[in-house]
Amino acid sequence: MVLTYIETRDKRIKKSSLEALSEGGRTAAGLKTEAAAVLVGTGMEGLAAELASYGASKVYLLENASLDRYSTQDHAAVLAVLVKKLNPAAVFFSATAMGKDLAPRVAARLGVGLAADCTSVVQKDGQLEFTRPIFAGKALLSFRLMSSPQVVSLRPNVFPLASAAAAGETIRESVEIPAAPARAVVKEVLQESGGEIDVSEADIVISGGRGMKGPENFGLLREISALIPRSAVGASRSAVDSGWIGHQHQVGQTGKTISPNLYLAFGISGAIQHIAGMSSSKVIVAVNKDPDAPIFKVADFGVVGDLFQVIPPLKEELKKLRG
Ligand SMILES: Cc1cc2nc3c(=O)[nH]c(=O)nc-3n(C[C@H](O)[C@H](O)[C@H](O)COP(=O)(O)OP(=O)(O)OC[C@H]3O[C@@H](n4cnc5c(N)ncnc54)[C@H](O)[C@@H]3O)c2cc1C
Numbered sequence: 429m430v431l432t433y434i435e436t437r438d439k440r441i442k443k444s445s446l447e448a449l450s451e452g453g454r455t456a457a458g459l460k461t462e463a464a465a466v467l468v469g470t471g472m473e474g475l476a477a478e479l480a481s482y483g484a485s486k487v488y489l490l491e492n493a494s495l496d497r498y499s500t501q502d503h504a505a506v507l508a509v510l511v512k513k514l515n516p517a518a519v520f521f522s523a524t525a526m527g528k529d530l531a532p533r534v535a536a537r538l539g540v541g542l543a544a545d546c547t548s549v550v551q552k553d554g555q556l557e558f559t560r561p562i563f564a565g566k567a568l569l570s571f572r573l574m575s576s577p578q579v580v581s582l583r584p585n586v587f588p589l590a591s592a593a594a595a596g597e598t599i600r601e602s603v604e605i606p607a608a609p610a611r612a613v614v615k616e617v618l619q620e621s622g623g624e625i626d627v628s629e630a631d632i633v634i635s636g637g638r639g640m641k642g643p644e645n646f647g648l649l650r651e652i653s654a655l656i657p658r659s660a661v662g663a664s665r666s667a668v669d670s671g672w673i674g675h676q677h678q679v680g681q682t683g684k685t686i687s688p689n690l691y692l693a694f695g696i697s698g699a700i701q702h703i704a705g706m707s708s709s710k711v712i713v714a715v716n717k718d719p720d721a722p723i724f725k726v727a728d729f730g731v732v733g734d735l736f737q738v739i740p741p742l743k744e745e746l747k748k749l750r751g
Contacts (some may be wrong), residue, residue: 429456429461429462429463429464429486429514429515429516429517430452430453430455430456430459430461430462430463430464430516430517430518430519430520431452431464431465431466431488431510431511431514431516431518431519431520432445432448432449432452432463432464432465432466432484432519432520432521433445433448433465433466433468433507433519433520433521433522433527433530433531434449434465434466434467434475434479435522435524435526435527436467436469436472436475439471439472439474439475441475441478441479442522442524442629443584443589443629444522444524444527444582444584444585444628444629445522446482446589447522447582447584447585447586447587447588447589448520448521448522448582448587449463449465449479449482449483449484449520449590450482450483450587450588450589450590450592451520451549451582451587452465452483452518452520453482453483453484453590453592453594454590455518455520455549455551455556456483456517458551459517459518459551461517462485462486462594463483463484463485463594464484464485464486464487464488464514464516465479465484465486465487465488466487466488466489466490466507466510467479467487467488467489467490468490468495468503468506468507469490469491469492469493469495469496470491470492470493470495470496471496472489472491473489473598475487476489476596476598477596479596480593480594480595480596481591481592481593481596482589482590482591482592483590483592483593483594484594484596485594485595485596485597486595486596486597486599487596487597487598487599488510488514488599488601489598489599489600489601490506490507490510490601490603491600491603492506492603492605494605495603495605497614497617498526498614499610499612499613499614500529500530500533500612501533501608501610501611501612502605502606502610503530504530504533504534504537505537505605505606505608506603506604506605507519507530507534508534508537508538509604510601511534511538511577512538513601515577516577517576517577517578518556518577518578518579518580519534519577519578519579519580520580520581520582521534521579521580521581521582522581522582522584523544523545523546523581523582523583523584523685524584524628527581528544528545528581531544531579531580531581532544534579535579538577538579539575540573540575540576540577540578540579541573541574541575541578541579542573542579542580542581543556543558543560543571543573543578543579543580543581544560544581545560545561545581545582545583545685546558546559546560546580546581546582546583547559547560547561547568547582547583547586547708549580549582555572556572556573556578556580557570557571557572558570558571558572558573558580559571560583561704564681564700564701564704565681565700565703565704565707566700583685584628584685584686584687585628585685585686585687585688585708586687586708624660624661625658625659625660626660626676626684627660627661627662627676627677627679627684627686628684628685628686629660630658630659630660630686630688631657631658631659631688631689631690632656632658632659632660632688632689632690632691632692633659633660633661633662633679633686633688633690633691633692633706633709634649634652634653634656634659634660634661634662634692634694635649635661635662635663635664635679635691635692635693635694635696635706636649636661636662636663636664636667636672636673636694636695636696637663637664637666637667637693637694637695637696637697637702638664638666638667638670638695638696638697639694639695639696639716639717639735640667640672640694640695640735641695642672643670643671643672643673645736646661646663646667646672646673648739648743649661649694649739651743652692652739652742652743652746655743655746655747655749655750656746660677661673661677662677662678662679662684662686662691662706663677663678663679663683664678664679664680664696664697664699664702665678665680665682665683665701665702668683679702679705679706680699680701680702680703680704680705680706681700681701681702681704681705682701683705684705685704685705685706685708686705686706686709687706687708687709687710688709688710689709689710689711690709690710690711690713691706691709691711691712691713692713692714692715693706693712693713693714693715693716693723693727694715694735694738694739695715695716695735696714696716696723697716697718697721697722697723698714698716698721698722698723698724698725698726699722702723703722703723703726707726711728711729712726712727712728712729713727713728713729713730713731714727714729714730714731715730715731715733715735715738716730716731716732716735717732717733717734717735718732719732
């Protein structure tokens with residue numbers, strides 16, 4: 429079995445988890461075993477059908493109201509118990525903020541290694557071989573894990589979604605939460621107003637850097653985003669550090685790794701730490717007044733010019749397209 433941990437938000441499955449499950453299914457097929465998924469928290473049984481449509485032949489429910497709010501300690505504990513019981517060949521996570529927190533803890537509880545933030549999983553001589561970018565994406569490392577089960581986290585927006593109908597049998601597992609004193613408790617989850625799509629989930633990302641000159645000009649990018657369905661506004665670290673936009677919008681090595689269908693970069697120079705987070709975008713368009721800006725080395729299309737002259741006609745054309 430290849431078991432995938434499914435991350436949810438407001439009882440909805442995150443796209444990155446569906447990608448991990450899809451890859452779990454492909455890996456399971458290669459290993460001639462089944463793909464399964466695990467959901468943690470109450471009120472999740474309605475999601476089993478969706479997981480089945482991405483290849484989960486079994487969906488395990490770890491139901492307990494005290495698991496509804498994420499806790500590293502409790503989620504890691506109940507997952508480790510399930511993994512020990514099922515003894516899968518591999519356990520997949522998505523390398524989101526939560527997955528990066530949870531996967532190493534589960535691996536540690538199982539006493540096994542972790543293949544973190546992988547961008548490829550292949551089978552060679554009956555063993556899994558993983559690839560992950562290192563040194564901010566300057567080199568790729570291929571490696572194998574010597575321990576079992578193989579605990580793996582997969583970089584979001586890299587692995588394609590599968591459409592592989594499976595049985596999706598729902599199995600409720602009893603859950604016992606260890607009585608150990610909580611080291612950290614999530615008391616409140618604050619949501620940014622406006623219900624914006626997360627940059628890591630958007631099909632199109634419109635990003636701004638220091639060239640935007642100030643927080644008020646990120647309004648221009650939001651206006652463009654409002655005209656494009658399933659788009660989100662991203663930012664360079666300089667823009668975030670200047671307080672022009674929240675950290676959740678940051679793309680890059682210390683921000684989010686994304687690979688949307690289209691990435692628009694306005695006034696972003698293209699530092700290696702920024703490129704590390706967006707170079708796997710399908711199409712990259714850069715607008716920068718400096719013809720030697722490094723962003724043009726990774727861009728598919730570039731406009732050498734002042735972004736404040738490029739944005740207004742772009743907005744007009746988008747309005748026309750939207751009718
Ligand atoms: C450990 C570490 C981690 C980091 N992590 C990240 C990260 O996750 N993400 C990230 O983005 N950075 C990260 N950085 C910072 C990174 O090195 C750069 O400093 C940062 O990306 C630069 O942001 P920028 O491109 O917006 O600004 P700048 O480098 O200042 O570039 C601004 C660009 O705007 C252009 N411009 C100015 N005015 C206009 C105009 N009117 N029209 C068009 N173009 C214009 C300029 O020509 C310039 O190219 C990290 C750095 C370190 C050391």
